[in-house]
Structures are given as structure tokens and as C-alpha cells.
Amino acid sequence: MNNLISLCAGQARLVADDPWQWLREPMQPLPAGPLILPLTAWLERQDEATLKGERFSLDGICLAPEDEVERLHAYLPVLPLIAIEFPSFRDGRAYSQAYLLRTRLGWTGELRAVGDVLRDQLSHMRQCGFDAFAVREDKSAEDALKGLAGMSVLYGRSAIEPRPLFRRRSAGEPL
Amino acid sequence: MYQYDDYDRALVHERVAQFRDQIERRISGELSEEEFLPLRLQNGLYLQKHAYMLRVAIPYGTLSARQLRTLAGIAKDYDRDYGHFTTRQNIQFNWIELEQVGDILERLAEVEMHAIQTSGNCVRNITTEAFAGVAADELLDPRPLAEILRQWSTVNPEFLYLPRKFKIALCAAQADRAAVMMHDIGLYLYRDAAGELLLRVMVGGGLGRTPILSQQIREGLPWQHLLSYVEAVLRVYNRHGRRDNKYKARIKILVKALGIEAFAKEVEAEWQHIKDGPAELTDAEYQRVVATFDAPAYATLDDADLDYGSALARDDAFTRWVSRNVRPHKVAGYASVVLSTKPGTSSPPGDVTSTQMHAIADLADDYGFGEIRIAHEQNVVLPDVRKADLHALYRRALSHGLGTANIGLLTDIIACPGGDYCALANTKSIPIAQSIQQRFADLDALHELGELSLNISGCMNACGHHHIGNIGILGVDKNGSEWYQVTIGGSKGKASALGKIIGPSFSAAQIPEVIDGLVKTYRDYREADERFVDTVQRIGLEPFKQQVYRQAQVPA
Numbered sequence: 001m002n003n004l005i006s007l008c009a010g011q012a013r014l015v016a017d018d019p020w021q022w023l024r025e026p027m028q029p030l031p032a033g034p035l036i037l038p039l040t041a042w043l044e045r046q047d048e049a050t051l052k053g054e055r056f057s058l059d060g061i062c063l064a065p066e067d068e069v070e071r072l073h074a075y076l077p078v079l080p081l082i083a084i085e086f087p088s089f090r091d092g093r094a095y096s097q098a099y100l101l102r103t104r105l106g107w108t109g110e111l112r113a114v115g116d117v118l119r120d121q122l123s124h125m126r127q128c129g130f131d132a133f134a135v136r137e138d139k140s141a142e143d144a145l146k147g148l149a150g151m152s153v154l155y156g157r158s159a160i161e162p163r164p165l166f167r168r169r170s171a172g173e174p175l
Numbered sequence: 176m177y178q179y180d181d182y183d184r185a186l187v188h189e190r191v192a193q194f195r196d197q198i199e200r201r202i203s204g205e206l207s208e209e210e211f212l213p214l215r216l217q218n219g220l221y222l223q224k225h226a227y228m229l230r231v232a233i234p235y236g237t238l239s240a241r242q243l244r245t246l247a248g249i250a251k252d253y254d255r256d257y258g259h260f261t262t263r264q265n266i267q268f269n270w271i272e273l274e275q276v277g278d279i280l281e282r283l284a285e286v287e288m289h290a291i292q293t294s295g296n297c298v299r300n301i302t303t304e305a306f307a308g309v310a311a312d313e314l315l316d317p318r319p320l321a322e323i324l325r326q327w328s329t330v331n332p333e334f335l336y337l338p339r340k341f342k343i344a345l346c347a348a349q350a351d352r353a354a355v356m357m358h359d360i361g362l363y364l365y366r367d368a369a370g371e372l373l374l375r376v377m378v379g380g381g382l383g384r385t386p387i388l389s390q391q392i393r394e395g396l397p398w399q400h401l402l403s404y405v406e407a408v409l410r411v412y413n414r415h416g417r418r419d420n421k422y423k424a425r426i427k428i429l430v431k432a433l434g435i436e437a438f439a440k441e442v443e444a445e446w447q448h449i450k451d452g453p454a455e456l457t458d459a460e461y462q463r464v465v466a467t468f469d470a471p472a473y474a475t476l477d478d479a480d481l482d483y484g485s486a487l488a489r490d491d492a493f494t495r496w497v498s499r500n501v502r503p504h505k506v507a508g509y510a511s512v513v514l515s516t517k518p519g520t521s522s523p524p525g526d527v528t529s530t531q532m533h534a535i536a537d538l539a540d541d542y543g544f545g546e547i548r549i550a551h552e553q554n555v556v557l558p559d560v561r562k563a564d565l566h567a568l569y570r571r572a573l574s575h576g577l578g579t580a581n582i583g584l585l586t587d588i589i590a591c592p593g594g595d596y597c598a599l600a601n602t603k604s605i606p607i608a609q610s611i612q613q614r615f616a617d618l619d620a621l622h623e624l625g626e627l628s629l630n631i632s633g634c635m636n637a638c639g640h641h642h643i644g645n646i647g648i649l650g651v652d653k654n655g656s657e658w659y660q661v662t663i664g665g666s667k668g669k670a671s672a673l674g675k676i677i678g679p680s681f682s683a684a685q686i687p688e689v690i691d692g693l694v695k696t697y698r699d700y701r702e703a704d705e706r707f708v709d710t711v712q713r714i715g716l717e718p719f720k721q722q723v724y725r726q727a728q729v730p731a
Contacts, residue, residue: 065418090213090296092336096413099333104448120197120206120214124332151193153186155326156402156454163453164327164402165182166460 003141005122005148006110007131012148014141015132022062022083022114022134036060036083036114039067053077062114065093069100076107084130086115095128102129102159119143123150129159176239176546177322178467179287186329187284190291194218195277202273217297217335219290220276224598227271230293231283233549235303235321235345236264236556240536240545245286247532253279258532260516260525262354262589262640263342264302264549265293269596291329296337298328298409303345304352305550308468309511309558311503315372317347317364319464320401323456327402334409338416339424341409342381354551356380356388356671357643359426360408364398372398378408378438379430382637387427388671390435392442398461400446403454407446411438471544471559476508479562486566493569495622496580501565510562514538514555514572515579517587519612522576523605524590525553534575542568552589554582585627585694586612589640593633593650594657600633602650602657607631607686614687615694624694627707628666643667645708646693647674648686659686663693663719664711677720692723 002022004015022036030045037045042061049055053074060081061072072082082101084094094113101107112132113125122133126148133148135141157164179187194214201211215221219230231246238246246266250258253275254268261267271279283289293300301321308316324343328334334341344353347364355361361377374396380389396404412426430438487494502511514535517524527535539547539557542564548556555577560568572578581587588611591597593604608631615621630644634651641647647662658680665674681689694707696719701710711719 089210090336091418092296092334092338092413093418095333095336096410099410118210120210121336124335127332151186151189151330153182153189154332155182155186155329156331158332166457166463167453169182 003135003137003139004112005133005135005141005145007126007148012145014145020060020081020112024062024085034058034060034080036062036081036112038062038064039071050078051075056080060110060112063094063097065091065097067097069097069105072101072107073105076105079109081110081112082107083112083114083134086113086117086121089116089118089121095124098125098128098130099159103162117144119147122147126150127154127158127160176237176469177234177318178469180467183287184284187287187289187291190218190289190330191277191280191284194280198273198276213295213336216295217292218276218280219293220271220273221294222598223269223596224594225596226269227273227276228596229268229271229276229279229290230261231266231268231288231290232293232300233264233266233288234325235301235307235318236305236549236551237307237318238547238549239286240539240547242286242288243532243536243539243547245282245288247529247536249279249282250529250532256530257522257526257528259523259592260527260549260553260555262551262553262638263300264305264551265300266549267592269592294340295335296339296341297335298331298337298341298343301325301328301343301345302353302358302551304348305513305548305554305556306352306502306511306558307347307548309504309506309509310348310352311505312349313505314347314349314364314366316465316468317345318468319461320362320364320398321345322464322467323460324401324405327405334413337409337413338418339421339426341412341426343405351668351671352551354640354643354667354671356669357382357386357640357667358389360405361389362401367395374398374401374404376404376408379427379435381425381427382640382642383425384422384635384637385425385428386637386642386673387431388673389427390430392435392439399456400450401456403449403452404442404446406449406454407442410445411441415441471546473506473509473559474561476506476561476563478507480508483562483565490566492580493566495618496569496578497565499580499582499584499622500578504559506559508562510560510565512557512560512565512568512572513550513582514557514577515581515587516554516577517581517612518576518579519586519616520609523592524588524608527555531575531577534571535577538568538571552582552587554587580618581621583626583628584621585615585624585629585646585690586621588612588629588631589644590631591633591638593631593639597633597638599636600650601635601652602633602659603683604631604633604639604650607648607650607659607683610683610687611690614691624697625704625706627694629690630665640667641665642673643671644674645706645711646690651680653680657683659683661689661693661723663716664708666708675716677716678724688726689723692726693719696722 062083363375376393377389594600632639662674
């Protein structure tokens, strides 16, 4: 049980049967099943066909805060999922990583927040492009759902709303 | 004054509800203090020595009389009947109970105010000068662009958990009265020969443990790119700024480590991706924001006023006050007035009682357009006063303890709250300020000394900006006792400079004597109209050192 909230077509739901296993520090030998691996471990585990972009990978990648998102560019077509780690909820690098993955690298697959993922930051994560949230183990995912909506007003723009308010406003959209 | 629209109102009210819920969850124990900390900071709530402190945002230092009366009500109902104006044009209440914060924020929201992002590792209150929109030397009013930046930075989801706090200031006048060069991003607005509005972008300024003045990163940036360029700077900083050591986490450290050229290259590369996107500002948006600032309905007046002239001729104290506390206005017949919050020993710098707040609000209604500004120097400005009303205003200000004629003089001290309130402070600041104000209480002597800024910080965090005071005093802890290190030669504005340490530190009791020594040296050496800071620059530290240490009988 990954304590997972997933957004599907804008609808949030709790996922009870998430198959993914996130290995922050992969042990050897690796366990069976779909894994989410740090970038270097993922690269090691892939065969040549996958690295060349000819075959889907069975494993997802988890980016650490210091990983450059640009490094994923070549692998995006074969990746089933990308996770980004919040080692602490106060470390905001993942917001920029997510924003860039969505807006600059064009990633459209699942983007999952893992690590210190808490209710009061979920709306910011959502606006930066995350669509799955593995809420910290000791917290209730059901409770965290309440943090997903955030506030109704966004002055600037975000990964899911590329137009700042002044452009939406001039388009005459209601509040 | 900026007028809220439905979006602004919805945001502040939703924010109050959100933070109320977070406070309740903290009180019930559902949120740990660690989890609550950044949430409360981003809502302006600090935990100090004795109580919570709430810092309320005063965007670019502009308040209405109605808003100030609400602040007075909060001071009376929830605090000990006073508030403290800060160097970043905000107001702090020092004796707040957690359970009451929701109600206070609700009252603020009713008058279009909030405490959002007045603390925390995010973009803070956007500041500019207190005379924005009225200064005679202004190119244009910087507040619409400041408001555009305020909106953009408010709850911007990508930049709420930066490595450290982030401060932005704008200046659109000949003189820089916003201390732009000590900000993380500083923006100088100007026009080119063709009249195009351009930005000179400065980056990497800040005081604290490692004081650094900002460096120019971009010249000639068309104003339409304001948001995209600031976004590029913030993204580079958010990705690459240090997070392993809070004392090395400000953008100034990143700029210094990379060098300004390499940092500028990173920003430029990022900016190329976003510059022509939807973040590009439009003239329509600029004009919309300009229109939300109600322009005062100025009367057509002669620049010279007969009554004002005769008051100057018969009332010397008034004339002296005018010479320091009244500033030229861009509209004929008007002036801007600075009400000093530094009367001397009767109250700490920047502190204003609820009665005084009501008095200021009344003055703004009676002699202005109900508008008030808070200056970086912690004083209060009435921006639009008819010259004909200056004498009456002066009399009333005096009766409320707000008429001290000391703006820009030695007793117009900038000081942090210090060890009396702050949990971070090494030493007290307020008693030091008061001991100096007591020593230099004689107004004639003060005026004869002329322009001289004195700044006091109770610790390395430098909230009192001691590095850029002509005289700076920094409180340091030596084996559990309080000592004070003195710097001279600092200055702010376009000729910003960091002060230099004159030598070993002093006890609190020695400080008035030390300041006396510095002032005496200046008097002995000054030429013609030279200001204190010019004399320091010309003759160097040595004569000051000699005088002070010989006099204090402390080995240099």
C-alpha cells in the first residue's frame, strides 16, 4: 500500500492497488515487480534496446533533487512513470523539476511525488504538474485529499494553467 | 491606493480560512511544529522570545487611513496597544496569541490586507520608496509594476520553498530611496532616448552574515519581460542555490560562487525558453493595473503659498521641521511630509501606539487624500499635503509625538527589535538607540551635524541594516555578555557602500561616548558642506579610530 492519491482527468482518487515499489536505495539483488529506481540504478538495469528508445522500460525513474531533469530527455519515450523525491517538504527543487518536465520536456505520463509528501503542499505540487502523490506513510492519504484543491485564485501561471491571470482575465473568464 | 478586485478578495479570504484550519490542526497536535513552521512563516507568524509576532504586509508601503485604523484596532485588541514599522515597509505586532491569529487575519482581510509571505523562504513583500508616485525626481510611478510583481509572486506554487528568503525592490526615481542594492533582485526603471521603459536588473544583494551589494545582471530589459526575467532568475536559484547551510543559502552566495557572468548566462539560457510566452506583460495589463490605483484629485494651486511663507517667517521650530521632514512634490502647491517615529527616549524607533495610528489616519484624511506610506527608515509619510496646510499639520503632529524634526539626522535611528523581543538576537538594540538619542537630544546640535544615518542590529542577521548605516552598530555576544561592534562609512542608495569596522567592540555603556567621538572627529575635519559619510570617505578610518579609542581608553 503506497498511500497513493492519483489524479485522473482532474478527478482525485485513492489508489489501493498501486503496483509500484519505490527503492530509494536499491538493494541487491533487486526485488521482483515494477520498480521505481534512482537514475543511475535505472540506467544500469536497462538493456540496450530500452536505452536506445526501442523498447518500453518496465521500471520508473525517481529523480533526486540534484538530478538535472534534462538528462531524462532521451528516455522519455520508453518510461512508464517518473517520480520526484521530496527528501524534506521544505526542499522546493522538485517543484521546478516537475514544472520543467511538463512544460519544457513535454512529459505527459504519470508524475509522482514521493518522500515527505504532505497535505499542505499537495496543491502546489498539483499546480507544478504532479498527478500522483504518495503521501508520507504515517499520514492519512484520505485526509491529504483535502489539501489537493488549494485556493481558487492563481495570479501567475503553472504547469496546468499556462496563462497568467491577466490573460485569463482578459479572456473574460469567471472567477 | 490600489483597489482590490474580486480575485484579490477571494484569495485573501480563502487564505484566512486555510490558515485557520492549519492553526487548528497545530493546536490539536495533528500538525507537528516542524510541519507547521513554514506554514506559519508564510503567513507572517514568528515565534519570538515571549510570544508570537505577526508581520502584516504593507505592499510597497502604501496604506489607507481606514487600513491604518484597522491596524490600530488590532494593536489595541490583540497586542499591547502598539505596532512596530519595519525596514521593509511592513508592520509587526509583538504580543500575539496563536488562537487569535485567524480573527486578526479576518479583520485584515476586511480592509484588503494580509500577512501572506511576509516571512518564510519565499518571495517577500515587494518594496519601493515611500514617495512613489509623488516624488519630484520620479520618472514614473513604480507601484503598478510592484503590484504586478506582488500578484505574480503571491502563492506562486513553484517558488514557495526556495533555499532562503527572497526580497525584491524597485526604484523609478533619480535617487534610490528603496535600498535597492541590498536586495536579492533590485530593479531600476528608466527610459531610453526613444522613451521606451526599460529595466536595469541587479541581483545578489543582501546583508546578514555575508553583506554583499548587488551586481548588474541585465541592462535595457524591456518592461514587458519583467515577470519572465524574474521567473528565470528564481528558477535558476531554486534549482541551484545551496540548501545545505542556511547561512549560505541566499542567492548572493550562488551569484558569488558562480561569478556574475556565469550566473547571468544561466539566467539568460533559462529566459530564452520563456521570454516570448504568455508571461510577457501587455500594455493592456499595465494600464489595467495603473487604473486600479485611484489617482488623487489634486487641486490646481500656486506653488508658493502666502500663509505657508508667513508661518516659515515667524515659527523657527516649524522652519527647522520643514527643512528635514518635508519633501518636494511633483504637483505644484503640494509637499510630502515625513512623520518621525523616533521622538527619542519616549519610544523605540518604529514603534507607534494605537492612539498615534488614529492620529495619523486623521491627519491623512484632513490634509491628504486618506493615504499613508511607510518608509524604509521606519517613519510614516503623508504623501500629498497642501503647503498651505503644513503648519497646522505640524502643530497636530507635535501634539501626538510625531513632529520630531530629525529625519535623516543622527537620532533618526534604524533599529531592529533586538534582544527585548527577538529570539535570534545576541544583544539588545532598543536601549542602545535610546542611549544615543538621549545623548544627542539637542536639536540645534543635531541640525548643525547634518545628514547622518545610524543603524543598529542586535545580531549578524542585520535586520537593522547596520552595514549600510553611515554609523553601524552590531551587537555581538562575547562569552555571554553583550558587546557592540562599530562600523563607519556605510551608505545606501545608488552610491551604496558597506561600512568598515573601526576596531574592537564596546560595552553598551561606552556607546554614547563612542558616537560622541565619531561626531567630534567629523566636526574637526569636515570641509564646507561635507556630510559625515563624505568626510569618512575622504580622510579614512584612522582619525576616527584614534579619537574614539583614545577617548574610551580602549587599546585600538
